[in-house]
Amino acid sequence: MSKCKGMFRGGGSALVWPIILLLCLTSNFNRNILPVAEAIWLTIPSSGTKCVSEEIQNNVVVLADYYVIDENNPDHIPTVSARVTSPYGNNLHQNTNATHGQFAFTTSEAGNYLACFWKDGSHQQDAELTLGLDWRIGIAAKDWDSVAKKDKIEGVELVLRRLEGAVQAIHGNLIYLKDREAEMREVSERTNARVAWFSIMSLGVCIVVSLVQLWYLKRYFIKKKLI
C-alpha cells in the first residue's frame, strides 16, 4: 500500500489515479480485496482430506498461504485444518479451525513434502469447500519488496533484477537435473550388469541343483540295492 500512498502525493490527470488505485487493489499487496491470479484453487471434499505434494531439494525456501473461498456464505465462512509434513514424517505446520493461514520453512531434507487440508468437524454440510493455495518455493518466494527498499531500486531495474534471479534459478535447476540424471544412469547400469550376472548364475544354479539331484538319487538307489 505504501507505493499507492507515494503516488497520491503528486497531482495528475483525473483518469490516472483510479487506474493506479485499481492496480494497487489487484496487486500482490492486497490479496483480500480482490483475488488475483497468484494461487490455484482446490476443492476440499465434504469428508476426507485433500493433499498436495511436491518433491523439493534440500535448502529451499517454501512459502505458502491458504484461504477459504466461500461466495455463498460470507458471514459464516467454513473452516479448514491443515497439516504439512516433511518427507521423514516431521510435522512442519499444524493448524485447525482457520479460514486462512500461512506457513514458511526452509527444507532441511530432500524429498516429498505433503500439505493436507480437511474440513473441520463443525461444518458437516455436504457442500464442498473451495480453498485457495498460494505455494511458492525458491526464487518465487523471495521478498522483492524488501530488496527494493534495501537497495533503493524500483521500476525497470527491479524487474531486471527479478529476471536475473529467474535466470540463476534456471541455471541451478539445470545442474540439479544433470546430477539426477547421473544418479539414475548409475542405477540403470548397475541393474543392467545385475541382469546379466543373475541370468548366468541362474543357469549355474540350475546345473548345480540337477547334479545334486542325480548324486542323491544314485546314492539312494545304491542304498536300496536297486542299481
Add this chain to the structure above:
Amino acid sequence: MENRWGKMLALMGLLLLNWVSNVSSLSVTVNEVECVYEYVLYEGDTVSGNFVVVDHDIFWSSDHPGIDFDVTSPGGNTVHSLKGTSGDKFEFKAPRSGMYKFCFHNPYSTPETVSFYIHVGHIPTEHDLAKDEHLDPINVKIAELREALESVTAEQKYLKARDARHRHTNESTRKRVIGYTVAEYIMLALASALQVVYIRRLFSKSVAYNRV
C-alpha cells in the same frame, strides 16, 4: 512533459510489478476426477503448462493407459482437451478472463499421482492502458523476455517430473531384478527337492513292493 513521463514510467513499473506469477509444480492424487482452478486476469493471455503422471503402478503392461485432461472456460466451454496421455504440455490463448477449471480424469480404479504446472502469461498491450497513456516498448520487451524465461522454467519443471517418473520405473526394475531372481533360485531348489521326495516315495516299500 517530464512529470508525465515520470508518472507513466512509475505506472508501467507498477503494472510490471504486478507480477502475474505462477505456482510451483504441485502433485495431486487423482482418484476419479481432480480439478484445479486458476484465475486468468486478462482476455488473450497465454495459459501454458504441463502435467506428468508420476506414479503408475501398472504391473506388467509397459504402456500406461493414460489419463484425460480438459480445460473449461468460465463460460462452460471446453477450451482444451487431451485424452489417454501419461504426460503432456499444453498451451492456449484464453478467450476471456475469469476462473478456468483444469480437470484430470482417471478412468481406471488405481489412483494416480499427477504432477502439474500452470502458468498464465500476460504481455501488456494498448488495451490495458487508459486512452491518454502510451505503451512503452521497453515494457513490452521486458514482458516478452519474462515470458520466455517462464517457458524455460516450465520446460525444466516438465523435465523434472518426467525424470521423477523415470526414476520410479528404474527403482521398480532394480527391486524386481533382485526380488524375482532370489525367488527364482528358491523355487528352483524347492522344485528339485520336491522331485526327489516324489521319486523316493515311488520307491518306498509302503506304496507297493517293487511295483515300479
